Every structure is written in structure tokens, then in C-alpha cells.
Amino acid sequence: MSEENGAQNPNQNTPPADAPSELQKLQEQADKFKNDYLYLRAEFENYKRNAIKERSDLIKYGGERFIRDLLEIVDNFERATAVQVTPENLPTYKQGVEMTATELKNLLQKNSVTEVPAEGAPFDPAVHEALGAEPSDKVQPGHVLRVFKKPYKYHDKVLRTGQVVVAKKPE
Template sequence: MAEDLNQQEPTAEEKAKFENDVLKAAEDAMKMDGSTGSPTENKADASDQGAGEAQDEATADKPAEASAEQPAEPAAAPDPTEVLKRQLADANDRNLRLMAEFDNYRRRTAKEQLELIETANGKLLEKLSEVQDNFERAFASENKAQDLEAFEKGMQMIYNQFAKILTDAGLEQIDPTGAEFDPNMHEALMQQPSETVPEGHVVTVFQKGYKLKNKILKTAKVIVSSGK
């Protein structure tokens, strides 16, 4: 029986080897706990870390989403008094500009009309000066004719020239002999009985009238018939 006990009891070398193995296994276990840990613990840590990062991203996105969804503050309504003042100032400015433009237009138009009248008178006076030249030549001593008939013919030619100039300028002579009396165109000097001219008609034209393009410049002075 003592032999069996001696066989079962390990030797000193086996004890030392066993102790070394245990110590080595303990050191390996401690190394694993300090560095990587167990697979289960590493997986749990990874899950916790991913959840934390997701939560941080959600927290970081929330202010941006909240700011985007937040409605903009409405602009302050303009002061009605200031708006009316600005509109009044604009209206006054437009009115002043319009008055200035109208005044310039009136001055320019008046100047153009004056220039037009002066130009028209200049052309008419140029033609009338030719008539005056003809009269002066007719009355010159060296051109005096002994024949009164020739002189009368020359005067008639000058008169025709003068009448044509006035007619071309638009002047029309009013000769209402025998026409019904019209107070708008005629001026009655007197009435006299007439055997041939009906009552209320012109018997005699004392002075002819003139009109320029349907505008009466001078009424005709006439004698009106009072009938038989």
C-alpha cells in the first residue's frame, strides 16, 4: 500500500513543471484581459462604440435640421407715413420736371414760330422789293415815256406782278358787288334805293375787302340797296 502511495505522489520536477504551466497560463490570461480582452467583450465594446458614434452624429445633425426647419422671421412692415412722404417727394419731383420740360417746349415753339413768320415775311418782302424796283425804274427820268399809253401799259404790268405776289401768298380779294349783304364780310356805309339791285344786296363796293385762307383780314366797305 505504501508503494501505491509513492507511485501516485508526483515528483518534485512534475510539481515544478505544473506550477510553471499554471503561472504561464495566468500570465497569458492577464495579457489577454489587458490588451484585446475576450472576443465577447471586444464585440460588446465595438457595439457600444458604434452606438455612441451614431448618437453623436444624430445629435450633431439635430441643430442643422432644426435651423433649416425653423421659419424665417417676417420682415418689419414699412412705416405708412414714410411711404407717403417718399411718394409725395417723387410726385413733386415729377411735377417739377414736367413743368420745366413744358416751359422749355413753350419757349422752343414760340421761337420756331417767330423764325417761321420772319422767314415767310422775308420771302414775301423779297418779292415785293422787285415790285418796288419796277416802280422806281418806271418813274426814273430816263425811262419816262412821252406816250401815256405806253406808261399805262407799264403800270398795268407792275400791278399784275404785285397782284400775283399777293395771290401766291394766299391773299384773296373780296368784291361783293351784287351779292347779298353779309355783316361778317361786309361793312355797310349807307343804304340807297336801286331799280336793279334787290333790297339787302350790295349796290356799290366803296373799298374791297381781303381774306387770307378763309380768314377775314379786312371787310369790304359797301353801299347796300334799300330796294325800289
């Protein structure tokens, strides 16, 4: 009869009094994790966007320092072409052009561009392009006899193959 009077049965499954607060804690924790995830996702998107921009700028403007140094050498060459060469100033003019050429070679070396020694070296198709072969006693057969264009490397990569004539056995 107590059930009919509206009294509750103590054996009935009812949540404990602190259950809503436990559920609320879990919901808050889930919301916190969701916010952390969204924040990290946004941060990663910003990072990707910035990395792409940096890479693009590096490709676009990466040679700026080299170009600035090169322009100094170009100025020297322009001054040399403006000089009226006479027999009296020819030795000085030649010395000035040689100094400018040395500056250019130093700039290349400073930027990891190096000449690959070719004359007398064994022919290497990865570094040399054979324009022909000539009989010679000066160097061994299969070695570089003459160089038309010097080979260059940028760090460890061949930047330009050298154009060479390869020695062969005299007949």
C-alpha cells in the same frame, strides 16, 4: 445644445444663397428705368425748347418769302415813279403800271389772299361794312351797289371787310 455651440438651426428663416443677386438685379433694373425716365424727360425738355424757338422764328420770319417777292414789285413801282411822264410815253407808262399792279395781285393770290366779289352781291355784314344806302334800280335792295374798298380773304378768313354802299328800294 447644438444651439449653444454656435451651430445654426436649419429651420431658421435665412435668405437663399441667390437672394443678393436677385435683389441686385431688381436694383439694377430700377436704376435703368430711372435713367431712361431722366433721359426721356431731358429729351422732352429739349423738344419743348426747340418747338418754342421754331414757333417764335416762324412768327418772326414767316413772311420772309412774301416780303422778298413784294420787294420786286416795290422796285417796279419805284422805277415807275422815277419816269418823267410825257404825252408820248403815257400809254407805255400806263401799261407798265398796270403790269405792276397785276404782279401785285398775282403775288397776293399766290399767297392765298383773294378778293371777295362784292359789287352786286348780297350784303353780308361778315364781309362788308355798309357806308350807306342809296335807292337804285340797278341791283336788288340789300345788295351791294358800289364798292369803296374791296374785301379780301386770307385762306377762309376775312382779312379786310369791304366798304360798300347798299342798294335800297327807290321811293
